[in-house]
Amino acid sequence: MKPSILKLEKLSKTFDKFTAVNQIDIEVGQGEIFGFLGPNGAGKTTTIKMIAGLLQPTAGDLSIHGHPMSKDPSRCRELTGYIPDRPYLYEKLTGSEYLSFIASLYPQSANGTDFLGRSQEYLNYFDIEEWQDNLIESYSHGMRQKLIMTSIFMLEQPLIVVDEPMVGLDPKSARIVKELFKSKASEGKTVFLSTHSMEIAEELCDRISIIAHGSIVASGTVSELKQEQKHASENLEDLFLQLTGAFELQEVIAALRNNQNDNVLNRTL
Numbered sequence: 001m002k003p004s005i006l007k008l009e010k011l012s013k014t015f016d017k018f019t020a021v022n023q024i025d026i027e028v029g030q031g032e033i034f035g036f037l038g039p040n041g042a043g044k045t046t047t048i049k050m051i052a053g054l055l056q057p058t059a060g061d062l063s064i065h066g067h068p069m070s071k072d073p074s075r076c077r078e079l080t081g082y083i084p085d086r087p088y089l090y091e092k093l094t095g096s097e098y099l100s101f102i103a104s105l106y107p108q109s110a111n112g113t114d115f116l117g118r119s120q121e122y123l124n125y126f127d128i129e130e131w132q133d134n135l136i137e138s139y140s141h142g143m144r145q146k147l148i149m150t151s152i153f154m155l156e157q158p159l160i161v162v163d164e165p166m167v168g169l170d171p172k173s174a175r176i177v178k179e180l181f182k183s184k185a186s187e188g189k190t191v192f193l194s195t196h197s198m199e200i201a202e203e204l205c206d207r208i209s210i211i212a213h214g215s216i217v218a219s220g221t222v223s224e225l226k227q228e229q230k231h232a233s234e235n236l237e238d239l240f241l242q243l244t245g246a247f248e249l250q251e252v253i254a255a256l257r258n259n260q261n262d263n264v265l266n267r268t269l
Helices: 044-051 073-078 095-105 112-125 141-153 171-186 198-204 222-228 236-243 248-268
Strands: 004-015 018-029 033-037 059-064 080-083 159-163 190-194 207-212 215-220
Touching (some): 004 044, 004 190, 018 033, 018 044, 018 190, 018 207, 018 215, 033 171, 044 059, 044 159, 044 190, 059 073, 073 080, 080 141, 095 112, 095 141, 112 141, 141 171, 159 171, 171 198, 190 198, 207 222, 207 236, 215 222, 222 236
Parallel strands (some): 033 207, 080 159, 159 190
Antiparallel strands (some): 207 215
């Protein structure tokens, strides 16, 4: 594997008596787009918040570019760009003021003309350059998502951590985001991507890990997982449902299909 950018070793997080993440091991190399999949409540967001330095692990180790989070959290945060699924932005700032504020927090990554040029480039990609002097409170959810993506992409950090990147984006912007992820990976950046979209995972990710009930249940390329689970003819969605124990869904689907067939039959009689 390429040089390790992100490494989780026996990483765990408990809240009182509830174990949200249970001793997970993940290693992601330079230039990879790594998919992190799981049902609601599986531990994805908790894991991502630990990687981003927003939650402290209960046990285990986490390192970014060789820097342990426990010993050097500031350096780990400098190397990581975090795009949450529900971005919180300062609504009384304009878009340009927000980008300048973010740049001031990462002086080594965003400086002078480089920052200005890169921020304008991404604003243009997302078609919000004409909004940059408006207050963020006037932005739609999708525009806010585009702004926070601009604020992260412009920093050129080696690790980009993304939680549900396509929420609120129109099809054009979603396609641009996909291409930007591919471009960043080709430049040697690493993308750790959590998503519920099996299509996005299958299209973008070099490898994936599937988490359920706080534990990793499968890791590898899509083709490797299909081979291991003897699902060579199935798509990633079917494989995901099998691995995460959604057996009851088969009964629901069968009932719905039977109902559809009955409705079609009744209309033809």
